[in-house]
Each structure stands twice: as structure tokens, then as C-alpha cells.
Amino acid sequence: MNKIVFVLLFLMGWFTGYSQSLRSDSLLQVLKSALKQQHLYVQEKEKRIGELRFALRTANSAGFNAQFNLCSKLFEEYRSYKFDSAFVYVRKLIALAERFQQKDNLIRSTIKLGSILLNSGLYKEAFDIIQKIDTANLPNALQSDFLVLRARLNGGIGEYDNDAFFTENYYRQADKDFKLADSLTPPSDFEDTINMAFIPDSVKHKQLTPAFYYQLITRRPMPAHNLAMVATRLSFAFTGEDRLFFIILGAINDIRSATKETLAIFLLGQELFKRNQTTDAFACMQEADRNAVFYGTRNRALQIESMLPLISAKLIDEKQHQKDKLLIGLLTFLIVAVILFFLLVIYRRQILRIKTSEGMIREKNAELESVNDKLWESSKIKEELIGLFFKTCSLYIEKLDTLKRETQHYIKLGKTNEVHQLLKNMHIDKEKGNLYKMLDSIFLTMFPNFIASFNALLQQEDQFWPKSGETLNATVRIFALMRLGITENEAIAKILDYSVSTIYTYKARIKSRALVPANDFDRKIMEIEFIDKPGEG
Structure with a gap:
């Protein structure tokens, strides 16, 4: 019990936000998807069965353990899949246990036989089987299994009889056997937690919500068939949307485990029928x-046969009602359509003329707007570049004047070494780098998103991002000049002091790695937006 309290405290905050996510409508879509793929789950099961049957054929001459284990595995595969085959292998288990005088295994196998007879609706035969079991000196585990089987059998007969007098006696005996089984093999903490779901709300811990139980069973590692059984059982502890959610969860996992002896899909059909979701209810019942036919569940088949006509009749009524509504709507539509037709014929030509004129005007306006934008952008670019030109020229004229005066001064003094040192201090590469930085700065002022937009055209591993201390690298600078309208390779080569072939190689390499076709790359570069548009800001 302390483990349960610890789990509740640990997950308390998380479950509070999660409780709203138990949505049966979205889970119903998962069920429909699983139904479309159920043949794949069946194929997986048939493959496992085929491998086990092959192993059993090769183990026929082996000892008891090898044969018994393989027959047990085959029985478990067929147990909730196909009654006839499960019946064959449980008989083999009984025969093996009798031949090798394995009493406990004989009783265990007999209990398994009784369970599948119960699942198939053969109540009398199941009672005959369990009455033959010698329960004296049984281990607690086997005694508990026996009592659970007898309890389930009494409960099943009570439900099948549905009689005011006899059913109560069957249920009373079933409850007695369940309690006795619990006393022999106490439930685990997990089973205790599941049982707490059935405590009345006035006594139940406030954290034992449907969301808590959903997390409890889905986070616990268990086979899909076991998850289906637990979810189906939990559905009886809740009502409304929560009950429907757990039934759907059980049905989904029944499909994924290729279970054919399933209660969940039948319960889901009933619940959806009550909610007037007739189409889905009919699909579930089918x-x-x-x-039921595939497994051989006789009692379930009778229940389904009693429900299907009711659902079918309601579905037919709904479809007929929809057809009537559609017919009335269609007639109304036709009448209105005839009236509108004559009105439309009168105004059709005028409307078409107006629309044609408006379309032409919009097209011309769009063309003019595009041309104006390009002219404005070109004007702004030229304005910035001319400003950069005069600023740069002024800067270098000033430097040349300073250099001239200092050189003349040193020549007059006859200090040729200082003249040489002065010329040596003139770093052309540094000056060229300063010029590029100035050009980059002006360009990024006009196109602040150019680097991001340029890299968006490339794969992540091929992108060019400026290193620390630089604005544009050589590769990006080539395409920056293109965006300014300098598209000739010769002009770009002169500005950047590269050869024409180098410029061509850089451009070809970038285009070959682009996310867009090479023919569209230049157009994408030219579409990178200017900082402002006319009328903005």
C-alpha cells in the first residue's frame, strides 16, 4: 500500500494537467486505423503459430518438458484467437500430463480447458470439467485458478440466464469464490490499485482519476492482450466519456494482439449505440x-444477433431520414437555381464585362506597382553606392595628400630611409579589407536579412555564416554584388580582385548545392527584399 501512496504523490501534479486529454473521439480514429491494419496483426500471429507448430513436429520424440512447453505456447496463442485449435492443444496438454503422470500440470491444463469452454459459451461442458477436478491438496496458486474459473463460470451463467431468481444465486456464488481466491493468492500492488477504481467516489482517493489509471496501465510493460483486458475491466468502474475511452483502448489492444475472443468491441458497439453514433456502432457490432464466428463464441454470437437488428433498423431509419432531407434540400435547391438562372442570364454579360475590366486594371496596377518598387529600390541602391563612392574617394584622397606631404618632407631632409618606411607602412591588403568591410556594412544596412535568406537556399552543411570579426565572407560577397545589380563576372572579379574563372567556379559550386534548381538560384537572390518599401516605415 505504501508503494501506491508513493506513486500517487509522485504523479499528482502531472495527472492534474493530463486529465483533460482522455478524448475518446480521437482514440476512436486510432481504432478505425487499427481495424484497417488488423490483417497485419493476424499475419504476425499466424507466423508465430507456424513456427511453434513446426517446432512441435520436430519435438514429438523429445521428452515431456519440450512437448508440454510447445503445446502450452500454442494453446496461449490460440486461447483468445480460435477455440477449435485451442481445444486441440489443451487436449494434447491433458494427454501429455496423463501419460507422464504430472498431476499439477494435469489440473492446470484441465482448468485451461474449462476456461476456453467458458469463453465459447459451453457452460454445461465447463461445469462438467471442473466437477471432475480433484481439489484436495492443491497448491494455493492452482486452488486460486480453480476458484477464479468457477467464479467466472457462475458469473457467466448468471449473465446468460438474466433471471431475477436464479441469477442472484449465481452471482452470490461467484463473489464467494472470488473472495476465497483472493485469500489464497493475495493480489499484487498493481491489482490492488486496479481494484480501487471500483471503490465508491465518496471513499475513493481523489487522485484515482481516469487519467491516473490510463498512465498506470499504459506505462506498465505488459502484452497488448493483457492491456486490453485491464482497460476493459476498468471501463466498468467509470461512466460517460471515461467509460467509452477505456472500452476503445481495450478494443484497440485486442486488435493489435489479434484477439478474436474479445468483449471490448461488443461493449463499444453497445455504448456507441446508446450515444446515437449508429454508423460506428454498426461497424463495431459487425x-x-x-x-465471434471466427473464434466460436456461441454466447457472444447470441448477444450480438440480438443487438444487430436493433442497430441495423436504427441505421436504416437514419439513412432514410438523411435521404428525405437530401431530397427536400435538392428540390428546394432546384427551384432556387431555376430562379437564379434567369436572373443570372440577364446580368451575366454586364458582370463579365465589369470583371474583365477590373481584372485588366488590377493586372496593370500590379505591373506598375512592381515596376515602381524596382525603380525605387534601384534608386536607393544607387544613392547608397554613390554615397559610398564619394566617401571612399574622399578618404583615400586625404590619405594620399598626407602621404605626399610626409614624403616631400622627408625628401627635403634627405631621409630616404623614412620614405621607404613610410611606403612600407602602406598595407594595400588592409586597405582593401577596409574597403570590403565598408561595402559590406552599407550592403547589410540595405539588406539586413540577406545572409539568412541566402543560407536558406542551401543545405545546412553547405551554409556560409560570417566568422567572428567579419560581416560577409568572399562567397557571400559575390552574391551580394549580384543583388546590387552587378551581374557580370568580369565586373565582380575586378571589384573583389579575383580572376573571372574563380568567380565562375564559386557561383557554379554554390548553385550545385542549392535547394532550388540552378536556373532559379539567381532569381531567388534578386528576390531577397530591400530594407524598406515605398510607403513603409
Whole structure:
């Protein structure tokens, strides 16, 4: 019990926000998807069965353990899949246990036989089987299994009889056997937690919400069939949307485990029918009927056969009602359409003329707006570049004047070494780098998103991002000049002091790695937006 309290405290805050996410409508879509793929789950099961049957054929001459284990595995595969085959292998288990005088295994196998007879609706035969079991000196685990089987059998007969007098006696005996089984093999902490779901709300811990139980069973590692059984059982502890959610969860995992002896899909059909979701209810009942026929569940088939006509009749009524509504709507539409037709004929030509004129005007306006934008952008670019030109020229004229005066001064003094040192201090590469930085700065002022937009055209591993201390690298600078309208390779080569072939190689390499076709790359570069548009800001 302390473990349960610890789990509740640990997950308390998380479950509070999660409780709203139990949505049966979205889970119903998962169920429909699983139904479309159920043949894949069946194929997986048939593959496992085929491998086990092959192993059993090769182990026929082996000892008891090898044969018994393989027959047990085959029985478990067929147990909730197909009654006839499960019946064959449980008989083999009984025969092996009798031949090798394995008493506990004989009783265990007999209990398994009784369970599948119960699942198939053969109540009398199941009672005959369990009455033959010698329960004296049984281990607690086997005694508990026996009592659970007898309890389930009494409960099943009570439900099948549905009689005011006899059913109560069957349920009373079933409850007695369940309690006795619990006393022999106490439930685990997990089973205790599941049982707490059935405590009345006035006594139940406030954290034992449907969301808590959903997390409890889905986070616990268990086979899909076991998860289906637990979810189906939990559905009886809740009502409304929560009950529907757990039934759907059980049905989904029944499909994923290729279980044909399933209660969940039948319960889901009933619940959806009550909610007037007739189409989905009919689909679930048909699936339940197919499962019952495939497995050989006689009692379930009778229940389904009693429900299907009711659902079918309601579905027919709904479809007829929809057809009537559609017919009335269609007639109304036709009348209105005839009236509108004559009105439209009168105004059609005028409307078409107006629309044609408006379309032409919009097209011309769009063309003019595009041309104006390009002219404005070109004007701004030229304005910035001319400003950069005069600023740069002024800067270098000033430097040349300073250099001239200092050189003349040193020549007059006859200090040729100082003249040489002065010329040596003139770093052309540094000056060229300063010029590029100035050009980059002006360009990024006009196109602040150019680097990001340029890299968006490339794969992540091929992108060019400026290193620390630089604005544009050589590769990006080539395409920056293109965006300014300098598209000739010769002009770009002169500005950047590269050869024409180098410029061509850089451009070809970038285009070959682009996310867009090479023919569209230049157009994408030219579409990178200017900082402002006319009328903005």
C-alpha cells in the first residue's frame, strides 16, 4: 500500500494537467486505423503459430518438458484467437500430463480447458470439467485458478440466464469464490490499485482519476492482450466519456494482439449505440460478430444477433431520414437555381464585362506597382553606392595628400630611409579589407536579412555564416554584388580582385548545392527584399 501512496504523490501534479486529454473521439480514429491494419496483426500471429507448430513436429520424440512447453505456447496463442485449435492443444496438454503422470500440470491444463469452454459459451461442458477436478491438496496458486474459473463460470451463467431468481444465486456464488481466491493468492500492488477504481467516489482517493489509471496501465510493460483486458475491466468502474475511452483502448489492444475472443468491441458497439453514433456502432457490432464466428463464441454470437437488428433498423431509419432531407434540400435547391438562372442570364454579360475590366486594371496596377518598387529600390541602391563612392574617394584622397606631404618632407631632409618606411607602412591588403568591410556594412544596412535568406537556399552543411570579426565572407560577397545589380563576372572579379574563372567556379559550386534548381538560384537572390518599401516605415 505504501508503494501506491508513493506513486500517487509522485504523479499528482502531472495527472492534474493530463486529465483533460482522455478524448475518446480521437482514440476512436486510432481504432478505425487499427481495424484497417488488423490483417497485419493476424499475419504476425499466424507466423508465430507456424513456427511453434513446426517446432512441435520436430519435438514429438523429445521428452515431456519440450512437448508440454510447445503445446502450452500454442494453446496461449490460440486461447483468445480460435477455440477449435485451442481445444486441440489443451487436449494434447491433458494427454501429455496423463501419460507422464504430472498431476499439477494435469489440473492446470484441465482448468485451461474449462476456461476456453467458458469463453465459447459451453457452460454445461465447463461445469462438467471442473466437477471432475480433484481439489484436495492443491497448491494455493492452482486452488486460486480453480476458484477464479468457477467464479467466472457462475458469473457467466448468471449473465446468460438474466433471471431475477436464479441469477442472484449465481452471482452470490461467484463473489464467494472470488473472495476465497483472493485469500489464497493475495493480489499484487498493481491489482490492488486496479481494484480501487471500483471503490465508491465518496471513499475513493481523489487522485484515482481516469487519467491516473490510463498512465498506470499504459506505462506498465505488459502484452497488448493483457492491456486490453485491464482497460476493459476498468471501463466498468467509470461512466460517460471515461467509460467509452477505456472500452476503445481495450478494443484497440485486442486488435493489435489479434484477439478474436474479445468483449471490448461488443461493449463499444453497445455504448456507441446508446450515444446515437449508429454508423460506428454498426461497424463495431459487425466486427464483433465476425470475431465471434471466427473464434466460436456461441454466447457472444447470441448477444450480438440480438443487438444487430436493433442497430441495423436504427441505421436504416437514419439513412432514410438523411435521404428525405437530401431530397427536400435538392428540390428546394432546384427551384432556387431555376430562379437564379434567369436572373443570372440577364446580368451575366454586364458582370463579365465589369470583371474583365477590373481584372485588366488590377493586372496593370500590379505591373506598375512592381515596376515602381524596382525603380525605387534601384534608386536607393544607387544613392547608397554613390554615397559610398564619394566617401571612399574622399578618404583615400586625404590619405594620399598626407602621404605626399610626409614624403616631400622627408625628401627635403634627405631621409630616404623614412620614405621607404613610410611606403612600407602602406598595407594595400588592409586597405582593401577596409574597403570590403565598408561595402559590406552599407550592403547589410540595405539588406539586413540577406545572409539568412541566402543560407536558406542551401543545405545546412553547405551554409556560409560570417566568422567572428567579419560581416560577409568572399562567397557571400559575390552574391551580394549580384543583388546590387552587378551581374557580370568580369565586373565582380575586378571589384573583389579575383580572376573571372574563380568567380565562375564559386557561383557554379554554390548553385550545385542549392535547394532550388540552378536556373532559379539567381532569381531567388534578386528576390531577397530591400530594407524598406515605398510607403513603409
